[in-house]
Amino acid sequence: MSYDLAVWAGPSPADDAAALEVFEGLYDRFMRGEGQSPTPRIRQYVEGLVTRWPDLGDDDEDEDASPWSDSPLINNASGPLFYFGMVFSKYQEAAEFAADLARSSGLVCSDPQDRRLIT
Template sequence: MCARGIRAVSGHEHHAAMSYDLAVWDGPRPADDAAALEVFEDLYGTFMGGASEPPTPRIRQYIEGLVARWRDVSTDDEDEDTSPWSDGPLINNASGPLFCFGMVFSKYQEVASFAAGLARMSGLVCFDPQDRRLIV
């Protein structure tokens, strides 16, 4: 996940995607969108480019909060359409302090709003890699 965000950063079209990605990380809040983009790219290169690390406790708790609200797609065998996640299990999209995850586009507004609020309440940074902006 979030690879579309990296491609969007390099200038490729991103609005045609069938999912919407967010990145959440455990660390200080960057001063602005440009600084957040730099932090995201550094974290992505470090934690998503090679060997995966166990998620930090705060990231793990955040993911648990998401799947408490909407079942993980991997556990939703009876009706896949009830899960908003574009893949799963979600924990597989986390490495160290970074968690990149996708939502099916048809449900992203409600889910992204909840995810951003949960990140804020958890003291985590929420970033939209498609639009290259911090989510407040």
Template sequence: MDQMEAEDGEREPSPRIRAYVDDLLARWPDITEGEENDSPWADGPLLGNAWGDAIYFSVVWSRCEEAAEFAANLAQQHDLVCYDPQSEQLLPDLGGERRARRGWFARRR
């Protein structure tokens, strides 16, 4: 995150991140579409939180477990890694061996 935030200018979201966001929004609407009560997203537009090969997004506390589980499982389907900065863990819990081989936000190989 520090490296991404330190970059000058904006980087367009990668196709993989765009596809991931599209699938997140297929499940729950973006709050910028007037659907705040039906969505776990805490801010929007969701794609506005994406840079290059990463996205950082917040969810409302009352729906965090549901949204985190869905987002993490969906990330795996898109061959992405999901990191929860509050728990400081990769989601879903990937186990010690796999976790030790990866950096945060690194793509699965």
């Protein structure tokens, strides 16, 4: 089981329903099919995440220490959208860090599973 977050570059939606609508539109446009290279802001955001917790297999640490559900994390980014999963047993700390990093980076963070905007 995993916990997923979506982070994207763009204006902050007005509410949870608007965030879900924006996410679904971005997902359909950027994650289906071939995808695109991540934008510089999204790439920088992902680099911030893997600085905190490296991609699986990137170092000698036990893979159980990483919260990421797959690797390399950058493969979950396309254009202005980054949609990624965390293992459920470690998601709380990682999701809090990811949301804080998104806020400080001027990015939008949403939980599509719970259909809520993370502010």
